[in-house]
Amino acid sequence: MSKLDDEDTFKILIATDIHLGYLEKDAIRGNDSYNTLDEILKCAKTNQVDFILLGGDLFHDNKPSRRCLHNCITMLRRYCMGDTPIHFNILSDQNVNFNTTEFPWVNYQDENLNISIPAFSIHGNHDDPTGAEGLCALDLLSASGLVNHFGHSHSVEKIEISPILMQKGKTKLALFGLGSIPDERLYRMFVNNQVTMLRPKEDQDEWFNLFTIHQNRSKHGPTNYIPEQFLDDFIDLVVWGHEHECLIAPTRNEQQLFYVTQPGSSVATSLSPGEATKKHIGLLRVKGRKMNLEKIPLKTVRQFFIQDVVLADYQDQFTPDTPQVTKKVEDLCYAKVTEMLEEAERERLGCLLTPEKPLIRLRVDYSGGFEAFNTSRFSQKFVERVANPKDIIHFLRRREQKEDIKDEVNVDYGKLLKTTAVEGLRVEDLVKQYFEATEQTVQLSLLTEKGMGKAIQEFVDKDEKDAIEELITYQLEKTQRHLQARGVTTEQDIDAEVRAAACMGNRAEEVNVAINRAKALRLERGDEPVDADLSRELALDSDEDSVPFPPPARGRGRGGRGRGGRGRGRGELSYYLSQIKAH
């Protein structure tokens, strides 16, 4: 036991974005997320933490597979149940804290369950509540008594965040949580003073205020993230989920005078630079108003190396006009990948828990007249050594792409949203439009390929399987009586976009475009129109290869624009300026 540990010190294991079940059917990577959850829970047990705090996206799929749920339940039962006594009390009204279950009390106080490590979790955007009952996958765990799901706001009008008030010895900890909410909506609610964080009236300066949130921290558009400045400055530490890059060392927000820790995902769900940062979880100690965060490297995480090559920079070796230039480019890439593999091997030496085959990504900027080489032949060379042989190489044109982004930023998306938000479009509607747009020119049989399969998969994954029949019935009706004129601008835009994609011969892409657009619009369903940069929104989360190159600058540390001098939504509560320091 560390000398830091005593009867007044909370020991909290913090982790987020475990994405259980990610690529679970992949022959090589299928067990990665499970192995890492096992490591995390084992780590909690070894370190005898008081509790585990998860920042959302425990599950990758909104509706996890049976295997995924079974593995999760089994691991939680294995590691979090047992005789170890719990050394902290809960002082708040648990009916308010745990409002998603028939058993509204912390699991370790349940007379019928013997919990050794309580886990507290908010939900993420991947495992968010859906359906009429507003249940999410976490709620199955909380009904079973294996996890304490908190921070679920049932209202879209007003959010009141009631902390779980905990006491261990002399230390008082107020644990605030807010499950994932579409960024624009939450942004607007902050701006409109609809978000309130409740604080205990008594002994306000004795509480350590810990807030868990699962939102964009990077700025993906004017209102498509949550500026740190929106958060109340009585907070001492924010555990920020959703962002996959591990930036776990607390950074100080000089304006708000609180700290932010961003643990990052524990499995790479995209091959973007953020995921290549070494993965950690945190052991947070809180004593009185002081805190300490110990970084714990994860050993089971598959290594991931990423490098960029700009072909135009190799003028001493070749230009687009050099004979056999494509062969030379391929040789260069081969050397780069081999280099990374050797580095991976050196690093892995002696790490028995680390999977043997690393993830490798080489981003090749071939602008300036170069041609892409055959990647499938290239992949073959690395089948035995790389976990993702099929997509090692990613060709892109840097200059062109930059211009594209610039163009998109200039689009008046606010206007676009104004139209669609009023229409209240749902994903289903958008896919219907997709059908309509394409059936005029293409036989449906041409569409029912991988792209369509993926579209349906989306529905299935989102627990909207009834929509399939509705969708397909609808489509038939349309086919049979032909299309009638439609007049909504947005629909036409989407049609155009879909047709353009179709012309490029990439049909899988076209449905993805429609779906992504649909998702983005859906965020706004039923809400008032606001300014939003859709081009960035489409590149969110784990959608590989859609991350701009280079990644956009983070928005943290800067003033929350669009907020002006309006109130901060803290109700009647007075400010308390935190003076805590990391040590």
Place this chain on the structure above:
Amino acid sequence: MSKLDDEDTFKILIATDIHLGYLEKDAIRGNDSYNTLDEILKCAKTNQVDFILLGGDLFHDNKPSRRCLHNCITMLRRYCMGDTPIHFNILSDQNVNFNTTEFPWVNYQDENLNISIPAFSIHGNHDDPTGAEGLCALDLLSASGLVNHFGHSHSVEKIEISPILMQKGKTKLALFGLGSIPDERLYRMFVNNQVTMLRPKEDQDEWFNLFTIHQNRSKHGPTNYIPEQFLDDFIDLVVWGHEHECLIAPTRNEQQLFYVTQPGSSVATSLSPGEATKKHIGLLRVKGRKMNLEKIPLKTVRQFFIQDVVLADYQDQFTPDTPQVTKKVEDLCYAKVTEMLEEAERERLGCLLTPEKPLIRLRVDYSGGFEAFNTSRFSQKFVERVANPKDIIHFLRRREQKEDIKDEVNVDYGKLLKTTAVEGLRVEDLVKQYFEATEQTVQLSLLTEKGMGKAIQEFVDKDEKDAIEELITYQLEKTQRHLQARGVTTEQDIDAEVRAAACMGNRAEEVNVAINRAKALRLERGDEPVDADLSRELALDSDEDSVPFPPPARGRGRGGRGRGGRGRGRGELSYYLSQIKAH
């Protein structure tokens, strides 16, 4: 407490086919299955039973919805956890009994769970194990420690049924269970001596042998059921699941000298006569070698009334040539339905737990030249009073149908199966064939209506959602490079059937035909061909309206044909002739 109850008496609540989640999205009937599970568990608690025994199909869907799992977990935690002490011990090797979990011991002996009523369940055909892991929905409950899943045989070569050996006071109870297995396969395994029931060597005559099974008990074809004579005659009582008709009073098999109780489903999943029998669960008492089964009527079950009308029997009132005969027929039906509604109301008087709107079915035999009337207008009249207004009336032609059945029985299905079984066809394959059969003549767009939607739904329900993409990709490839000749007889048969159905203009039907055929064939996947009457198999289970009219005679109490003088698969164990009597 009953005078029957003492420290040597096992009290067991028996129920089966609860079909949790059945029609859960129906505005009227959506909560029926949940209300009845609640009643059943409450009943177990009120009666202070030693344990609950479930005969399979606790869940209606192989992959229950989140709401369904959540409700189930919540109710089990509510009723089956608590401080009430357990008064029986388990003497057998629990690693063998509970072989589907990392926690292979009965839940009430788990140090971390406080179980007041252990529930033991086999799986049914609706909630059977699927996927590479061989997990079923019950396994989520057993991983959580809420249910003890037993009777799961992992081998298809050999089944050894090891009983859970229990002792309460002086009473010794051997609980055997066998989760659902396709009937033909299990039939064949019995015939081939591949099924063994293990008995304790010591004190064989002191054990009460209770066997739970989830198979066809009615004969749906020569080998498409399990004759009672297949079961070892040392058994004292069989709890027979799968059959939905409540025949819970134990009937004696005079040949085997054991008793069979068939609790029946607790929710009507079809509007067939068997479901109209009053629903009960059982309170089974076992003391020494004696047993007593108390019937407990279920109060939350929606009433169901069914009547048959043969129009040709009303010659005194009308014939097909009578003016306005259709109006007269409709009036007659109106009167019949009203009668049933009045009867339902009388019966329901004072039963506050019983839902107000009953299920009503009027089967109208209109053979002899009568015409069907407009049922949608008819339904409108009963919207406020009937739970199933849309399908009250079921028109059928009795004579014609009988002849159809006769014809089908004459088909050499054994030969058919011989071809397909060798091919090892899966549902996926059959649907592919369906596409192939139809794409030659019909544009795919015409197919992607309700029928196709249902087909996809089937995949989704069966946790085979990955098959969708595979299927659709496959279909596109086919469309694009046109069909190549195929030579397998069975495929051609199915094509022909699908085309025939298509000609009749009923496209929803055609996919169902393909799917049902696929299901039937799938039962045989990878097995040796056997004789089977497919026409009956297609009419199995809860597939409404496919039950022959009148229902076929039950096969029980008659010799197991095809079995001859071959051994009974009991290994080295000697016979014990049960002399127990119900009292």
